[in-house]
């Protein structure tokens with residue numbers, strides 16, 4: 001008896017990888033890609049897995065860089081995107097950069113040549129019909145409007161965002177807690193809270209004035225033409241608020257009311273910046289109400305003016321651009337399946353990851369999960385200690401959904417980074433505790449070594465030493 005096909009909508013980074021993984025498991029695939037019939041605002045060709053902007057897959061260092069680790073895990077899992085990337089590499093120091101046409105042509109050729117894959121050039125304008133019992137939607141940040149509307153209609157009002165107003169996210173261990181303190185405004189406990197859910201950074205008048213001036217003076221990125229989405233008031237960038245008046249921020253996200261500086265209780269702060277826990281591990285904090293379109297280099301300098309954040313390390317910086325993505329933690333199960341419609345999975349940037357490599361990695365997982373389900377195998381998800389698992393966990397469960405600002409979604413797309421992994425202490429070297437940069441590097445090396453061991457085990461591969469024999 002022939003196996004029923006799995007339908008994949010969207011032949012970008014995620015859809016192409018998903019198709020490859022499904023077919024490699026011996027299951028037929030029908031890949032529906034609209035380019036050739038209808039374009040997007042950013043794609044220029046009809047090739048599958050077209051890179052819309054930069055030609056870089058970022059760092060290829062699997063020992064001390066989280067995206068380099070994800071490359072290594074994807075290679076272990078037989079990734080088409082990585083093998084086409086490796087085959088079309090161009091010189092770029094420690095980064096993996098590719099010849100974009102050579103890369104896209106290679107992906108297209110390999111998918112077209114696979115006997116189990118059929119590619120149909122058509123736009124899918126609504127949710128898949130019922131008889132497509134297994135479907136992966138991988139239509140990306142620029143999902144065609146009619147499909148996006150159908151997804152929004154079936155998942156609920158707050159389920160699909162159409163553009164990102166991103167506030168920066170900071171690694172907890174880079175925040176100076178001798179300056180900042182934990183407290184919720186008016187010590188409000190709220191649902192699931194403790195009354196100490198926020199990190200507060202105090203400012204006196206002089207510091208506030210200097211900060212507002214820096215925002216006004218800072219260089220902003222301009223919206224591209226295709227990004228012409230208007231702001232809505234709940235999402236104004238901080239520099240736009242600063243332009244509306246010097247006191248606007250102090251009456252908005254930087255209001256000092258209901259907060260007492262634990263290090264200096266008798267002095268009332270003039271303004272306070274609040275950070276809220278962003279992941280269940282407690283390793284990442286987002287800056288509340290601090291969406292910004294200041295240029296990235298500028299952002300780092302301006303935000304490090306905030307007391308307690310002088311040495312802040314950013315897991316991601318703020319930005320504003322068009323991006324269609326789901327509120328995945330509330331909608332998807334741990335295998336990327338829509339809980340309200342089993343058999344319908346999502347993959348790629350539409351799930352709330354960010355970046356070419358991350359999108360392809362989530363496509364790889366969705367493809368494997370769908371194929372396992374079709375073949376009647378138990379689905380095994382990657383351990384959270386791996387880059388695959390850490391990213392999947394961010395999308396489907398690791399992010400904390402804020403209860404105290406009803407109507408506001410707090411889940412934001414993210415690149416893979418070490419803040420998404422369970423914490424690991426730096427190993428001692430010759431009985432000595434390491435410090436500073438040495439300690440950070442040792443910690444990252446220990447995390448990536450753990451990840452690769454766990455990834456091999458998850459994939460059923462022999463341990464590295466044995467495999468090398």
Ligand SMILES: Cc1cc2nc3c(=O)[nH]c(=O)nc-3n(C[C@H](O)[C@H](O)[C@H](O)COP(=O)(O)OP(=O)(O)OC[C@H]3O[C@@H](n4cnc5c(N)ncnc54)[C@H](O)[C@@H]3O)c2cc1C
Nearest residue numbers: 010012013014034053054124139140144348349355356359
């Ligand atoms: C303008 C822009 C620039 C970016 N620059 C970078 C960058 O430099 N580096 C980086 O790492 N990331 C970048 N990203 C983010 C992201 O990593 C990429 O968008 C990435 O391509 C996402 O992969 P994906 O597979 O989820 O979506 P895509 O690669 O966009 O693939 C989605 C596919 O679905 C098709 N499709 C859409 N709707 C339908 C439909 N209804 N029916 C059939 N097919 C459909 C599209 O034609 C497309 O081929 C950028 C994003 C944008 C929007």
